[in-house]
Amino acid sequence: METIVVKVDSSSLLTPERIDKLAERILKHRSNGKNTIVVVPSIELLEGKLLPYSSIFTERIADRESHALKAINTQVASSLLAILLEKKGCKAVSLSGWQAGIEVVKSNGNILIEQIHHDFLLERIHNGEIAIVAGSQGYDQYKDLWTLGEGGPETTAIAIGTALDAEYVEILTEQDGIYTAESSVVKEARKLKEVTYDEMLELAHLGSTFVHPRAVELAKKYEMPIVVRSSTNDVEGTWIKGEVKMEKNRVVRGVAYEADIIRLTVGFDSYENSSLANIFMTLSKFNIDVDIIVQAVIDGVKPTVSFSIAKEDFAEAIKVLEQNKAQLGFSFADFEVGLAKVSIVGSGMVSNPGVAAQMFDRLRKENIIVKMVSTSEIKVSVVVPQDEMVRAANVLHDEFQLVEEYVN
Structure with a gap:
């Protein structure tokens, strides 16, 4: 069976109804014969309750503990989705970054993925389970937990897809693909069928919010195809890959x-x-x-x-x-x-x-x-x-x- 990686957007985790719809979407991949790894972002369930306590205890939080706090919500999201998938009769397991084997390193103030020790993920796949990975987190050489920052969940999905030699990575968003322009500004913007990595990198660096550039850069480096699709409607999305079928006389694409x-x-x-x-x-x-x-x-x-x-x-x-x-x-x-x-x-x-x-x-x-x-x-x-x-x-x-x- 081919393996795919699905990166979920936060809007899919806002309510029990949306989580249920997301679970059905994931189960459809399984019914189509795909081994599926899911990467979830952070949710806001705990922001108004536990996290503000840290500022009461101290004005300056150690970096290590700050990153550990940020990782909590993502792990809650992965657990909730795994629980619902189990209820629907599918074997599923939630995994933190370190359980998924994501090793990170500090570089110039940034947290970057160093490598993925994917043996445990492969074991889960071979056991017929759907692994729900808490995105944007990993561990360093001292076993400390760190979060990747902006673009972390997408980058995590691309890195896992590369490590597992996945068929492609699916990124779910509130929009149903990548458009020729932001529809909020250009009303006649239309959805693209395909864009190249380089085109997507330029669009992302120039203000487009569809996919974070660090994720596109990683996908380009390892030639990992990405498809951007709607998280709510099961419609065709936009493929990001190395080469695309250029339409007649279409020089500018976005x-x-x-x-x-x-x-x-x-x-x-x-x-x-x-x-x-x-x-x-x-x-x-x-x-x-x-x-x-x-x-x-x-x-x-x-x-x-x-x-x-x-x-x-x-x-x-x-x-x-x-x-x-x-x-x-x-x-x-x-x-x-x-x-x-x-x-x-x-x-x-x-x-x-x-x-x-x-x-x-x-x-x-x-x-x-x-x-x-x-x-x-x-x-x-x-x-x-x-x-x-x-x-x-x-x-x-x-x-x-x-x-x-x-x-x-």
Whole structure:
């Protein structure tokens, strides 16, 4: 029997009725001849009761105990689902991260999966059981429990699927697949049948919330197919894989957006005093992520470098720059708020020159000002005024005819 891994979304665990529906969904996989491993996220059952006690006991909680507390809800979720599956006559077992053999390691302040000792999972499969794994957790070399943070449950599912050589990983969400744009912004967005790993990575990094980029990166590395499907409706979803069947003349396959972008501009008295390496190495030491970078070096004009950052990093970035002004050698730092980033993504751009020009031309015709530009082989991003973000996303969705159905 082929093995699949199903990553559940938290909305499927909110009520007994939803858990029951989820259990039926999992049993359907079993009836179709699939060995099934289920990965569950955290639920909020205990947030209002036990967890707040920790802040009463002490103002500063040790990292080890903080992670142990975060892991509790996930283990409750796995147990509840296992109990219901047993009630329905199916052998099931809930497993914590360490029971599932998930070994983690600390790296630059992050918790990463080091390896999965999958013998126990294989034993459960051979016993005819459905293993319900508490996602986003594992143990380190000292047997301490740690949680993976953002994107942890999806990453856990991909890692388990890779370790067990699964046929694919199914990710259940409140939406029924991946769309050409966020439907809350672009009303005519439509569901995609397939996207490549690279396209999904770009969409995820550019603001799409369908699948976390760290999970996509892991899937790409080990070529693990992913299907994103609805957690409530049994309909076809969207496949994420290495290669897709490109439809006729479909160069751009998605539009993404990100609000609350800030542009910082640093100016120097002379080129000799400027150093991109010094600026960005200093910012990176304080974990400040920089996105689009534009440098202007023109004879007779004082050089400048502009870069975009997220709103939440703004105060810290200004503080770091001012504290290191003498060392960095810049003469002034200025900023502009009220900006957004809008991007087009498509692997077909590689072999189709002129896509950026088409994008800029449409934005010009719509009188939408472009303040910064960033490109890669499969995406073009522009920074525009935030009050134009929604309109820009819609006109680009229209410009590249993403509302049209696929050509088979």
